[in-house]
Amino acid sequence: MHHVLRRLDLNLLPVFDAVFRHNSVRLAAIELSMSTSALSHALSRLREFLKDPLFYRDGHKMCPSVYACQLAPYIAEALMALNKHLCPAQPFNPRTSDVSFKIAVTDYTAFCLFPGLMKALKDEAPHLSFELCHLPHNPALNELLAGEIDMALSFSEPGGLNHPDLEETDLFSDEFVVISTEQRSSLDLAEYLSAGHLVVTPWNEKQGLLDSHLERLGLKRKVVIKTPSMLGAPFIIAESELLMAIPSYVASKISQTAKVRIFKLPFEAPRFTVKIYSHKRSGKREPTEWIKSKIVRSVTEKEYCYTSAECREG
Known part of the structure; x- marks a missing residue:
């Protein structure tokens, strides 16, 4: 029984896992507190044992072989299970815990969720901290699977694909509205298509979400400005003839200042759902589940909607 494991130095498995996740000997060595030469030697021993190159250098990256890609999820799962059961974490106490969460966000999701969340945590979990990072793509699948982030706050349209290793927690739904300078008195489809548009592309995508819907209708709008950030966009709109499609919740807040x-x-365009994405085998399982519940509660205690009655009819 376990005839392979009896011959294998199990200390080599974290080496494999770290190189696979980082695509780098240097970064893997830093994570494991090893010298690069020691890590390279360990990797050579594993290659010899498994009779496979495992990784090959492509520029500055260490790319996995086909066999390494097959092994990686099993090794990662085994290491996570061993870490969990051999070193059981202390019960999570939000009042005393100083856990730091790394969360991928867009301007929109941070704008919607963090004001209410931080207010809710002020007394109940005063020592928690957060590192918000730019959501590199939707829904940061690779980063969640690699354990580089704890959660991602993003959104999806109806019919979006679900990944079997990710948990999705629905928060609220929203829809796009259009903002323009105060001088505009009406907006029909012809006026919309003839105007110039500012489009927010948080993942630097080639076209905005609504452009895909317009294509299906056989229509096209004129994009004058593309920007990854929503912050300054409404103030550009206020001083120009451009139009901007923006989630209705943000529009209701922005209209108070811009x-x-x-x-x-x-x-017609479908509504979208704002969600929390997390890994089913998160290394911070109990704290992650707790903070997710607080986010959900902060949403239910706050009105995340915008009544269409406040929109002017085009």
Whole structure:
């Protein structure tokens, strides 16, 4: 029984896992507190034992072989299980814990969720901290699977694909509306298509979400500005003739500070759902589940909607 494991130095498995996740001997050595030469020697021993190159250098990256890609999920799962059961974590106490969460966000999801969350945590979990990072793509699948982030706050449209290793927690639904300068008095489809548009592309995607819907309708809008950040966009709209499609919750808040007018979209587009994405085998399982519950509660205690009655009819 376990004839392979009896011959294998199990200390080599974290080496494999770290190189696979980082695609780098140097970064793997830093994570494991080893010298690069020691890690390279350990990797050579594993290659010899498994009779496979495992990784090959491509520029500055260590790329996995086919066999390494097959092994990686099993090794990662085994290491995570051993870490969990051999070193059981202390019960999570939010009042005393100083856990730090790394969460991938967009401007939109941070704007919607963190004001209410931080207010809710002020007394109940005063020592928790957060590192918010740019969501590199939707829904940061690779980063979640590699354990580089604890959660991702993003959104999806109806019919989006689900990954079997990710948990999705629905928070609220929203829809796009259009903001323009206060001087505009109406907005129909012809006016929408003839105007210039500012489009927020948080993942530097080639086209905005609504452009895909317009394509299916055989229509196209004129994009004048593309930006990954939503922060300055409404103030550009207030001083120009451009239009901007923006989630209705943000529009309702922005209209209180920027001199803009809100209109309904002059074409049909599906609502989208804001979600928490997390890994089913998170290394911070109990703290992660607790903070997810607090996010959900902060949403239910706050009105995340925008009534269409406040939009002017185009």
